[in-house]
Amino acid sequence: MAKSLEELQDLAKRIRREIVVMIGAAKSGHPGGSLSAVEMVVELYFNHMHIDPHNPKWPDRDRFILSKGHACPVLYAAMAEAGYTPIDQLNTLRKLGSIYQGHPDMRFIPSLEASTGSLGEGLSLAIGMGLAARLDGRGYRTYAMFGDGEIQEGQIWEAAMSAAFHKIDNIVALVDYNGIQLDGFVKDIMEVAPLADKWRAFGWHTLEIDGHSFPAIQQALAEAEATKGKPTCIVAHTIKGKGVSFMENNPKFHGTAPTPDEVKLALQELQ
Numbered sequence: 001m002a003k004s005l006e007e008l009q010d011l012a013k014r015i016r017r018e019i020v021v022m023i024g025a026a027k028s029g030h031p032g033g034s035l036s037a038v039e040m041v042v043e044l045y046f047n048h049m050h051i052d053p054h055n056p057k058w059p060d061r062d063r064f065i066l067s068k069g070h071a072c073p074v075l076y077a078a079m080a081e082a083g084y085t086p087i088d089q090l091n092t093l094r095k096l097g098s099i100y101q102g103h104p105d106m107r108f109i110p111s112l113e114a115s116t117g118s119l120g121e122g123l124s125l126a127i128g129m130g131l132a133a134r135l136d137g138r139g140y141r142t143y144a145m146f147g148d149g150e151i152q153e154g155q156i157w158e159a160a161m162s163a164a165f166h167k168i169d170n171i172v173a174l175v176d177y178n179g180i181q182l183d184g185f186v187k188d189i190m191e192v193a194p195l196a197d198k199w200r201a202f203g204w205h206t207l208e209i210d211g212h213s214f215p216a217i218q219q220a221l222a223e224a225e226a227t228k229g230k231p232t233c234i235v236a237h238t239i240k241g242k243g244v245s246f247m248e249n250n251p252k253f254h255g256t257a258p259t260p261d262e263v264k265l266a267l268q269e270l271q
Contacts, residue, residue, distance in 0.1 A: 003047045008214050011046055011081065012038045016243045017270045018077040018090055024263035026094040029102070032253040033147055034074040036178040036211070036238040043217045044143055045078045053083035056111035062140050063113045063129050067122020068147035068176065069103040070255070076100050084111045120153030122146060123173060127163050130171040141225070145174040149181025152190045157202065163231045164203025172224045173204070173233040176211065178240040184251050199233040211236025244269055
Protein backbone atom coordinates (compact mmCIF):
# COMPACT_ATOMS: atom_id res chain seq x y z
CA MET A 1 0.00 0.00 0.00
CA ALA A 2 1.35 3.41 -0.97
CA LYS A 3 2.39 5.60 1.96
CA SER A 4 1.09 9.12 2.42
CA LEU A 5 3.41 12.09 2.34
CA GLU A 6 2.99 12.50 6.09
CA GLU A 7 3.91 8.85 6.72
CA LEU A 8 7.03 9.16 4.57
CA GLN A 9 8.07 12.37 6.32
CA ASP A 10 7.59 10.74 9.73
CA LEU A 11 9.72 7.79 8.62
CA ALA A 12 12.42 10.14 7.36
CA LYS A 13 12.54 11.94 10.69
CA ARG A 14 12.70 8.67 12.63
CA ILE A 15 15.50 7.37 10.43
CA ARG A 16 17.44 10.62 10.89
CA ARG A 17 17.21 10.15 14.66
CA GLU A 18 18.43 6.55 14.34
CA ILE A 19 21.36 7.67 12.18
CA VAL A 20 22.47 10.26 14.74
CA VAL A 21 22.10 7.89 17.68
CA MET A 22 23.90 4.93 16.09
CA ILE A 23 26.85 7.02 14.88
CA GLY A 24 27.05 8.72 18.25
CA ALA A 25 27.10 5.34 19.98
CA ALA A 26 29.81 4.08 17.62
CA LYS A 27 31.88 7.24 18.14
CA SER A 28 32.75 7.00 14.45
CA GLY A 29 30.97 7.01 11.11
CA HIS A 30 29.64 9.30 8.41
CA PRO A 31 26.61 11.35 9.44
CA GLY A 32 26.63 14.02 6.72
CA GLY A 33 26.09 11.83 3.67
CA SER A 34 23.78 9.49 5.56
CA LEU A 35 21.46 12.36 6.46
CA SER A 36 21.49 13.84 2.94
CA ALA A 37 20.25 10.57 1.40
CA VAL A 38 17.33 9.90 3.74
CA GLU A 39 14.37 10.90 1.56
CA MET A 40 15.60 8.94 -1.46
CA VAL A 41 16.23 5.80 0.55
CA VAL A 42 12.89 6.09 2.37
CA GLU A 43 10.98 6.54 -0.89
CA LEU A 44 12.67 3.51 -2.45
CA TYR A 45 12.28 1.14 0.50
CA PHE A 46 8.84 2.17 1.74
CA ASN A 47 6.96 3.39 -1.31
CA HIS A 48 8.55 2.51 -4.62
CA MET A 49 10.57 -0.69 -4.84
CA HIS A 50 8.95 -4.08 -5.24
CA ILE A 51 10.52 -5.91 -2.30
CA ASP A 52 9.57 -8.40 0.38
CA PRO A 53 11.57 -8.33 3.64
CA HIS A 54 10.14 -11.76 4.49
CA ASN A 55 11.53 -13.16 1.23
CA PRO A 56 14.65 -11.05 0.68
CA LYS A 57 15.97 -13.15 -2.21
CA TRP A 58 12.67 -13.15 -4.14
CA PRO A 59 13.91 -13.38 -7.75
CA ASP A 60 11.66 -10.58 -9.03
CA ARG A 61 12.54 -8.07 -6.31
CA ASP A 62 13.92 -4.67 -7.21
CA ARG A 63 17.54 -4.13 -6.21
CA PHE A 64 19.23 -1.25 -4.35
CA ILE A 65 22.98 -0.70 -4.28
CA LEU A 66 24.46 1.87 -1.91
CA SER A 67 27.63 2.51 -3.87
CA LYS A 68 28.69 5.15 -1.33
CA GLY A 69 28.92 2.46 1.29
CA HIS A 70 30.25 4.73 4.04
CA ALA A 71 26.70 6.17 4.26
CA CYS A 72 25.45 2.77 5.44
CA PRO A 73 23.70 4.14 8.57
CA VAL A 74 20.83 5.38 6.36
CA LEU A 75 20.60 1.97 4.68
CA TYR A 76 20.79 0.07 7.98
CA ALA A 77 18.07 2.20 9.55
CA ALA A 78 15.80 1.77 6.52
CA MET A 79 16.35 -1.99 6.35
CA ALA A 80 15.67 -2.33 10.08
CA GLU A 81 12.51 -0.23 9.87
CA ALA A 82 11.39 -2.30 6.86
CA GLY A 83 11.87 -5.57 8.76
CA TYR A 84 15.01 -6.98 7.14
CA THR A 85 17.26 -6.71 10.19
CA PRO A 86 16.93 -6.20 13.98
CA ILE A 87 16.12 -2.62 14.88
CA ASP A 88 17.31 -3.11 18.47
CA GLN A 89 20.87 -3.78 17.28
CA LEU A 90 21.39 -0.56 15.31
CA ASN A 91 23.49 0.87 18.12
CA THR A 92 26.05 -1.90 17.64
CA LEU A 93 27.18 -0.07 14.49
CA ARG A 94 30.91 -0.58 13.82
CA LYS A 95 31.37 -2.83 16.83
CA LEU A 96 33.25 -6.13 16.62
CA GLY A 97 30.88 -8.92 15.57
CA SER A 98 27.97 -6.61 14.73
CA ILE A 99 25.99 -7.25 11.56
CA TYR A 100 26.08 -3.46 11.10
CA GLN A 101 29.63 -3.12 9.86
CA GLY A 102 31.24 0.19 8.89
CA HIS A 103 30.41 -0.58 5.25
CA PRO A 104 27.63 -2.86 3.94
CA ASP A 105 28.86 -6.47 4.01
CA MET A 106 26.83 -9.38 2.64
CA ARG A 107 28.67 -11.79 4.94
CA PHE A 108 26.88 -10.12 7.86
CA ILE A 109 23.61 -9.10 6.15
CA PRO A 110 22.79 -11.60 3.37
CA SER A 111 19.74 -9.56 2.28
CA LEU A 112 22.06 -6.83 0.97
CA GLU A 113 22.47 -6.84 -2.81
CA ALA A 114 26.20 -6.11 -2.67
CA SER A 115 29.09 -5.42 -0.33
CA THR A 116 30.02 -1.83 -1.07
CA GLY A 117 32.34 0.93 0.01
CA SER A 118 35.19 0.63 -2.48
CA LEU A 119 33.98 3.75 -4.21
CA GLY A 120 33.20 3.84 -7.91
CA GLU A 121 32.01 0.26 -8.30
CA GLY A 122 28.26 0.50 -7.74
CA LEU A 123 27.29 1.40 -11.30
CA SER A 124 29.21 -1.57 -12.69
CA LEU A 125 27.30 -3.81 -10.28
CA ALA A 126 24.00 -2.25 -11.37
CA ILE A 127 24.82 -2.86 -15.02
CA GLY A 128 25.41 -6.54 -14.29
CA MET A 129 22.07 -6.79 -12.51
CA GLY A 130 20.30 -4.90 -15.29
CA LEU A 131 21.74 -7.18 -17.95
CA ALA A 132 20.84 -10.26 -15.88
CA ALA A 133 17.23 -9.09 -15.67
CA ARG A 134 17.17 -8.64 -19.46
CA LEU A 135 18.73 -12.05 -20.15
CA ASP A 136 16.40 -13.80 -17.69
CA GLY A 137 13.31 -12.01 -18.99
CA ARG A 138 12.52 -10.54 -15.57
CA GLY A 139 11.01 -7.14 -14.90
CA TYR A 140 12.91 -6.05 -11.81
CA ARG A 141 14.76 -2.74 -11.70
CA THR A 142 18.05 -1.80 -10.05
CA TYR A 143 18.72 1.48 -8.26
CA ALA A 144 22.27 2.56 -7.39
CA MET A 145 23.18 5.59 -5.27
CA PHE A 146 26.45 7.48 -5.53
CA GLY A 147 28.08 10.39 -3.79
CA ASP A 148 29.17 13.42 -5.79
CA GLY A 149 32.75 12.97 -4.60
CA GLU A 150 32.54 9.33 -5.63
CA ILE A 151 31.70 10.16 -9.22
CA GLN A 152 35.12 11.74 -9.64
CA GLU A 153 36.19 8.10 -10.10
CA GLY A 154 36.85 7.06 -13.69
CA GLN A 155 35.09 3.71 -13.34
CA ILE A 156 31.77 5.51 -12.94
CA TRP A 157 32.14 7.12 -16.37
CA GLU A 158 33.31 3.93 -18.08
CA ALA A 159 30.22 2.24 -16.67
CA ALA A 160 28.03 5.18 -17.71
CA MET A 161 29.23 4.80 -21.31
CA SER A 162 28.62 1.07 -21.21
CA ALA A 163 25.09 1.33 -19.81
CA ALA A 164 24.04 3.84 -22.46
CA PHE A 165 25.69 1.89 -25.29
CA HIS A 166 23.87 -1.31 -24.28
CA LYS A 167 20.59 0.58 -23.71
CA ILE A 168 20.16 -0.79 -20.19
CA ASP A 169 16.92 0.99 -19.36
CA ASN A 170 16.09 -0.97 -16.20
CA ILE A 171 18.73 0.75 -14.04
CA VAL A 172 18.62 4.13 -12.32
CA ALA A 173 21.60 6.08 -11.01
CA LEU A 174 20.85 8.38 -8.08
CA VAL A 175 23.52 11.01 -7.39
CA ASP A 176 23.41 12.45 -3.87
CA TYR A 177 24.65 15.88 -4.95
CA ASN A 178 25.34 17.54 -1.59
CA GLY A 179 28.49 19.37 -2.66
CA ILE A 180 30.83 18.04 0.05
CA GLN A 181 33.29 15.14 0.13
CA LEU A 182 35.86 13.87 2.62
CA ASP A 183 38.37 16.71 2.25
CA GLY A 184 35.99 19.63 1.75
CA PHE A 185 33.74 21.10 -0.90
CA VAL A 186 33.58 19.21 -4.20
CA LYS A 187 34.06 22.42 -6.19
CA ASP A 188 37.41 23.00 -4.47
CA ILE A 189 38.74 19.44 -4.89
CA MET A 190 37.59 18.32 -8.34
CA GLU A 191 34.52 20.08 -9.72
CA VAL A 192 31.92 17.75 -11.24
CA ALA A 193 29.57 20.46 -12.54
CA PRO A 194 27.78 20.75 -14.89
CA LEU A 195 26.76 17.35 -13.64
CA ALA A 196 23.43 16.78 -15.40
CA ASP A 197 24.96 17.86 -18.72
CA LYS A 198 27.73 15.29 -18.28
CA TRP A 199 25.29 12.43 -17.75
CA ARG A 200 23.26 13.55 -20.76
CA ALA A 201 26.42 13.68 -22.86
CA PHE A 202 27.10 10.08 -21.84
CA GLY A 203 23.70 9.07 -23.24
CA TRP A 204 21.56 8.97 -20.11
CA HIS A 205 18.06 10.31 -19.65
CA THR A 206 18.85 12.79 -16.88
CA LEU A 207 16.66 14.60 -14.36
CA GLU A 208 17.56 17.22 -11.75
CA ILE A 209 15.46 17.36 -8.60
CA ASP A 210 15.27 18.50 -5.00
CA GLY A 211 16.49 15.35 -3.28
CA HIS A 212 14.58 16.16 -0.10
CA SER A 213 11.16 16.48 -1.78
CA PHE A 214 9.17 13.26 -1.79
CA PRO A 215 6.87 14.43 -4.63
CA ALA A 216 9.91 15.32 -6.75
CA ILE A 217 11.57 11.97 -6.06
CA GLN A 218 8.34 10.11 -6.85
CA GLN A 219 7.86 11.96 -10.13
CA ALA A 220 11.48 11.33 -11.17
CA LEU A 221 11.28 7.60 -10.38
CA ALA A 222 8.03 7.32 -12.36
CA GLU A 223 9.63 9.08 -15.32
CA ALA A 224 12.65 6.76 -15.09
CA GLU A 225 10.37 3.74 -15.23
CA ALA A 226 8.59 5.14 -18.29
CA THR A 227 11.84 5.84 -20.14
CA LYS A 228 12.77 3.13 -22.61
CA GLY A 229 15.96 2.58 -24.58
CA LYS A 230 18.36 4.39 -22.24
CA PRO A 231 19.25 4.37 -18.54
CA THR A 232 18.16 7.20 -16.24
CA CYS A 233 20.25 9.34 -13.91
CA ILE A 234 18.57 11.37 -11.17
CA VAL A 235 20.80 14.22 -10.00
CA ALA A 236 19.38 14.95 -6.56
CA HIS A 237 20.38 18.27 -5.04
CA THR A 238 20.68 17.67 -1.31
CA ILE A 239 22.09 19.21 1.87
CA LYS A 240 24.92 17.42 3.63
CA GLY A 241 23.83 16.75 7.21
CA LYS A 242 20.20 17.59 6.40
CA GLY A 243 17.97 18.04 9.44
CA VAL A 244 20.66 18.90 12.00
CA SER A 245 21.54 22.60 11.88
CA PHE A 246 25.16 22.36 13.00
CA MET A 247 25.85 19.50 10.56
CA GLU A 248 24.22 21.07 7.51
CA ASN A 249 26.76 22.05 4.81
CA ASN A 250 29.56 21.41 7.32
CA PRO A 251 32.47 19.38 5.86
CA LYS A 252 33.51 18.36 9.40
CA PHE A 253 30.54 16.00 9.60
CA HIS A 254 31.39 14.05 6.48
CA GLY A 255 33.17 11.52 8.70
CA THR A 256 33.06 12.81 12.29
CA ALA A 257 30.66 11.36 14.85
CA PRO A 258 28.66 13.74 17.05
CA THR A 259 29.65 13.96 20.70
CA PRO A 260 27.10 12.93 23.36
CA ASP A 261 26.09 16.59 23.80
CA GLU A 262 25.77 17.01 20.03
CA VAL A 263 23.61 13.87 19.86
CA LYS A 264 21.24 15.40 22.44
CA LEU A 265 21.11 18.68 20.55
CA ALA A 266 20.49 16.92 17.23
CA LEU A 267 17.68 14.81 18.69
CA GLN A 268 16.01 17.94 20.06
CA GLU A 269 16.04 19.40 16.55
CA LEU A 270 14.67 16.17 15.08
CA GLN A 271 11.65 15.88 17.41
